[in-house]
Amino acid sequence: MEELVQIKARIEAAVPGSKIEMVQNAGPSKQHSLRVDNEHAYDVAKWLRDDPELRMDFCSNVTGVDWLDRTVKKTVKVKKVVDEVEKEVPETTEEKIPGYLEAVYHLYSMTIKHGPVIIRMRTADRDKNVCVPSLTPVWRSAEFQEREIFDLYGIRFEGHPDLRRILMWDEFEDHAMRKDYREPDDYEYEPTPHDEVLEKAKAHYVSRPVLDGAEKISAEDGSVNG
Amino acid sequence: MSERVDEVLRSKLQQQGVWVTSMQELYNWGRKNSIWPLQFGLACCAIEMIATAASRYDIARFGGEVFRPSPRQADLMIVAGTVTKKMAPQIVRLYNQMADPKYVIAMGACAISGGPFKQGYNVLKGIDRYIPVDVYIPGCPPRPVALLHAFMELQRKIDEQKLSGANKAAHLDSEQPSEFPVPAFGKHDLEPPANPNVFHPPAIERA
Numbered sequence: 001m002e003e004l005v006q007i008k009a010r011i012e013a014a015v016p017g018s019k020i021e022m023v024q025n026a027g028p029s030k031q032h033s034l035r036v037d038n039e040h041a042y043d044v045a046k047w048l049r050d051d052p053e054l055r056m057d058f059c060s061n062v063t064g065v066d067w068l069d070r071t072v073k074k075t076v077k078v079k080k081v082v083d084e085v086e087k088e089v090p091e092t093t094e095e096k097i098p099g100y101l102e103a104v105y106h107l108y109s110m111t112i113k114h115g116p117v118i119i120r121m122r123t124a125d126r127d128k129n130v131c132v133p134s135l136t137p138v139w140r141s142a143e144f145q146e147r148e149i150f151d152l153y154g155i156r157f158e159g160h161p162d163l164r165r166i167l168m169w170d171e172f173e174d175h176a177m178r179k180d181y182r183e184p185d186d187y188e189y190e191p192t193p194h195d196e197v198l199e200k201a202k203a204h205y206v207s208r209p210v211l212d213g214a215e216k217i218s219a220e221d222g223s224v225n226g
Numbered sequence: 227m228s229e230r231v232d233e234v235l236r237s238k239l240q241q242q243g244v245w246v247t248s249m250q251e252l253y254n255w256g257r258k259n260s261i262w263p264l265q266f267g268l269a270c271c272a273i274e275m276i277a278t279a280a281s282r283y284d285i286a287r288f289g290g291e292v293f294r295p296s297p298r299q300a301d302l303m304i305v306a307g308t309v310t311k312k313m314a315p316q317i318v319r320l321y322n323q324m325a326d327p328k329y330v331i332a333m334g335a336c337a338i339s340g341g342p343f344k345q346g347y348n349v350l351k352g353i354d355r356y357i358p359v360d361v362y363i364p365g366c367p368p369r370p371v372a373l374l375h376a377f378m379e380l381q382r383k384i385d386e387q388k389l390s391g392a393n394k395a396a397h398l399d400s401e402q403p404s405e406f407p408v409p410a411f412g413k414h415d416l417e418p419p420a421n422p423n424v425f426h427p428p429a430i431e432r433a
Contacts, residue, residue, distance in 0.1 A: 168348065169312050169411040176347040183347045184415035189427030197345060208431040 033118035059139035064153035134160035152177035264300035265293035269307025326397035355420035
């Protein structure tokens with residue numbers, strides 16, 4: 001399969017106006033991906049499927065990613081004149097990146113037997129503007145997985161034929177896979193709690209009664225009276 | 227008449243061709259040897275349950291081979307597998323539809339406590355939050371022999387049930403509930419998250 005850079009260039013030539021961004025994966029897998037702008041995502045997906053050299057006819061996996069608000073600190077050494085002597089002084093700049101949600105598609109070709117090409121789409125933020133175009137019209141296999149992402153991450157897929165929750169019940173309001181989701185507190189009975197569970201279970205602990213010897217202890221169940 | 231027949235007297239009478247028993251014994255003997263389980267499975271424990279019903283382990287030896295596809299005809303609910311919160315109301319509803327006397331075996335770590343999914347958002351932390359459980363089987367999943375053991379424990383339990391008196395069996399006591407409220411789907415969790423009349427977690431006292 002051709003390099004991702006080449007694919008990017010060919011998409012930009014084939015779909016005029018599309019903005020494709022390379023997203024580097026620093027991990028050992030080096031599975032770099034292409035970020036597609038939401039406006040042209042449908043056309044880009046269609047082109048990836050139909051292009052005779054790529055023929056990405058199989059969408060094997062669709063998943064969501066939740067990116068919280070984050071600040072990236074960058075330390076750059078800047079040459080400065082201090083006391084008339086030129087020195088290299090480290091300067092830290094902070095960049096605030098607002099949070100967003102991402103939908104990631106892993107595409108393979110069954111006909112040519114190559115892949116994957118990974119494309120991703122981003123929402124504007126995590127609260128209200130959580131729309132990305134649905135790629136179900138291009139790959140039918142994305143239907144349930146997009147519903148799953150809608151359920152667990154809260155991304156709305158515009159143009160999805162049947163966008164309902166798929167795993168949780170319809171009345172459920174949260175999105176369970178978001179990083180700021182907190183599950184309901186039902187840790188009344190934890191026989192062997194540890195770590196985070198221990199912290200949650202502590203809220204339900206009954207403090208041990210203080211005995212001074214004057215109480216009557218029931219022989220049956222060990223309960224303390226008086 | 228005493229509840230139990232004197233064993234020595236009984237064996238002597240039996241040698242003479244007379245079989246002495248009590249109504250309670252006869253009643254319990256009949257019930258414990260013909261327990262019809264409800265045919266449903268939820269997760270991997272169900273595979274073990276199927277193996278228990280098949281020829282190698284053969285639950286028919288204990289009179290439990292008649293798996294019924296209708297709760298109306300079942301005596302025993304084997305909760306075999308992970309109970310998700312989305313499935314829990316249906317389980318309670320099925321239990322309510324079963325005719326008395328009815329029994330519940332919670333099979334496997336998930337059914338008794340949520341198991342490895344305990345900290346998840348979608349798994350019920352034990353079916354005993356909504357319906358009374360008679361026998362718990364730990365294991366992930368429990369082997370068929372463990373289910374057979376639980377089955378025998380249940381038979382023992384049925385054998386000890388009283389037909390009258392203060393400690394009579396729950397299904398003979400009109401005060402005891404036979405149906406339990408079905409939890410509703412809430413905005414964040416099932417409502418209520420547990421039935422306080424059924425679920426009594428041991429209060430762990432810690433300093």
